[in-house]
Amino acid sequence: MSIEDELAKEIAGLDSSFIDELYNLQIPDEKTNLSEVITLGTTPVSEEHSKEVKSSIVENQLEETVPNTYGDLHDAPVEYIEILSSGKVGETKTIPQDTVITSLDNLLFGRAPEVIREEVGDSFWNLADFIDKMPHGIIDKKIPGIGATTLEINSKRNSIIVFPTKALAYGKHSKHPNTLYVGSEIKGEKEKVTNQQIEEYLAKDGYKKLLVVADSLGRLLSIIGKNYKDYFLMIDEIDVLQTDNNFRPQLENVIDYYLMFPLKNRCMVTATMKEFSNPHLKTECRFPITWKYNTHRNIDLLHTDNVTQAVIEKVISHPTEKVFIAYNSILQIRNIISSLDEETRKECAILCSEASIKEAGEYFAPKLGDNNTLPARINFATCCYFTGIDIEDSYHLITVSDVRRSHSMLTLDRMTQIHGRCRKVNGILSETIIYNTLGYVSVMESMEKYTATLLNKAQKVLKVLESADTISQGDYTLTDLFAIIKEAIREKAQERIAGNELINLTRKDVHGKDVPAYLNIDYIIERTELYSTYFMPETLKEVLRKQVKIISYNSLNYDVSPEQNIIEKTNKDAQNKLTDSNIQDAIKYIKTLSTTGQLNDNTLYSYTRHCRSKTKIFLERFIKLYRYVDLDSLLHQLWEIRTSNSVVFKNLNNTVMYWALDEEHPFKVAIRRCFTLNRSYSANEIQDKLTPIVQYHLHKVLKPRKYVVLLKAVYTTSRTSGNKYTIRNENPRGFKEHTGRIATKENNLLRLFML
DSSP states (O other), X not given: OOHHHHHHHHHHGGGTHHHHHHHTOOOOOTTTOHHHHHHOSSOOSOHHHHHHHHHHXXXXXXXXXXXXXXXXXXXXXXXXXXXXXXXXXXXEEEEOTTOEEOSSTTOOTTSOHHHHHSOOTTOOOOGGGTOSSOOSEEEEXXXXXXXXXXXXXXXXXXXXXXXXXXXXXXXHHHHOTTSEEESSOBTTTBOOOOHHHHHHHHTSSSOOEEEEEGGGHHHHHHHHGGGGGGSEEEEESHHHHHHHTTTSXXXXXXXXXXXXXXXXXXXXXXXXXXXXXXXHHHTSOEEEOOOSSOOOOEEEEEEESOHHHHHHHHHHTOSSSOEEEEOSOXXXXXXXXXXXXXXXXXXXXXXXXXXXXXXXXXXXXXXXXXXXXXXXXXXEEOGGGSSXXXXXXXXXXXXEEOTTSGGGOOOHHHHHHHHTTBOSTTOEEEEEEEEOOOSOOOOOSOHHHHHHHHHHHHHHHHHHHHHHHHHHTTOGGXXXXXXXXXXXXXXXXXXXXXXXXXXXXXXXXXXXXXEEOHHHHHHHHHHHHHHHHTSSHHHHHHHHTTTSEEEEEEEEOOOOOHHHHHHHHHHHHHHHHHHHHHHHHHHHHHHHHHHTTOOSHHHHHHHHTTSOHHHHHHHHHHHHHTTTBOHHHHHHHHHHTTTSOHHHHHHHHHHHHHHHBOTTOHHHHHHHHHOOTTOEEOHHHHHHHHHHHHHHHTOOOOOXXXXXXXXXXXXXXXXXXXXXXXXXXXOTTOOOOBSOOBOTTOOOGGGXXXX
């Protein structure tokens, strides 16, 4: 047996003994070997580029923490009047520009000390009252709305300010016409900013202020080129990147770019600071801002088993004043609106993203009203209005956390951010938090230990990937084989949250290197803690009371009325019809692209970015398979399984991949040799025949029932007496023609088949 054959069988054992050994590997301590974390993974495009990337990151990150000085905060020397111990006014003194300042606590800010000591009362202080530009490092501003973004926009330097969403970026741009918005189209407001427009703006005189959506940062930096170090990079709402990275994995690219900037030319800002698992960020300068005046929150806390009914009762309890309901579920929002009387429904609006226009229907509100007021009397808002916007209005705030869907469960930080949207003094007339509970949860003994476990798991996988690269380097005969090994190993770098979604623990950074997915790890920790917060009704109450004053608490149970059941079923059916309509639109678009010769990954991904979740899933499935099957057959099959789960798609995927294999591909030849048309086989016989084939070609050991599932993806079968399966013919889905074939030399089938 050749070395390739022996190694192929060993790869198949990754599900058992190999992984046990993998997890027992000794990984060097991160603190003393931080450079290894940076260099793990595949080799970048060129050795020269690799050295440049490593130098730009390691040089910055392995230095000691660089604190801020007065010169980092002020454009000119700061003068102050000394107050003597006797109370008399002394001489005027100047604070040296190199004086180290670690926070805004006890800082004179260029004002007389007695002014600083005064109580603020009901008004906010603004950062621009004290400093001329943002500090560098990780800025914990404690409370929202203190003018951090405006301060940097008005600073006397070139700035790139990154926002998690285009709504936030464009909203700030609208208030500051001297800035350039860099992001995708804003329907009815702004077309996508072109590269030429960016270049023209950069060529103008004066300080450059670029307000960029996180997804567009790479494009912007490629246009700026080597001069990027002349800019100050500010990432706003950094905690949103941690929270949203799982379903927008490109967000972590922002951190890669951030680490390339000089230490004094970058900062991250948030009012709700979380811990970072990324060791490179642990060495960043921390700059807290403590305010003598903080936001006082008096909360009515309501636990319920019927969120819809609880929200309805709270809304109608305010018959004349404005209401703002934060609820990240348009379907549930529609259920609530449908339950209101006709006159009240006329007073409703839904603030949500453009992708949800059809779901919101006649209630869709594209933006805030004049002077940043709420557009209606009763205003519902989804998550894109939870951070960053400024509401200059008075209203009753109702925040809803619904555990029935993961995306509508809210952290305490999100609740704080939602409250912070109000920029009007005493604008929050009342605040109510409505929530339900899981009733069960697996509580971790220690989040700190869990974080260490996740990091260790990621590092071990990366260490094996690095070893594979080292072993195969310079030996082209091993390249394909180790590509298979790496594919199998990456599958193991995942973690499941609460028995639900699988999260990747590793990723490829912007330089093509395998690295830990630190923001994903942050997300796992946050969600795990979140599930424990909604364990029982009293749990959230106890956690919340540490941050706010709970002035009332109730736990109310409601029967679900027949009327509510009818409304919910009607709206659910309407949503399903809308989803079908959106998918049909996507199918028409695909056919148009095919007819015009524009059907490719770029056009498809561009369209996908603007789609809702189920349409997006449909398109992602299409993108994976369209190279191999005729368009009509594939679109028909995908349409038939559009409401099915991932298991059904896996079976379709495997049918397509087997169909696409070249007729002489070793895997197809091996299958055909083992099974005869019109002959019947028991489940045990199928397992016995497929086990060595799957182990050799797909490097997997499957559960017994999975072998029958795989066979049915390859052949049309019929069930016979004696519980046997009769082989009828290949191509069980009836595909018409091949549009692409998988070559006989392709042996990394693990990246094609889904088992």
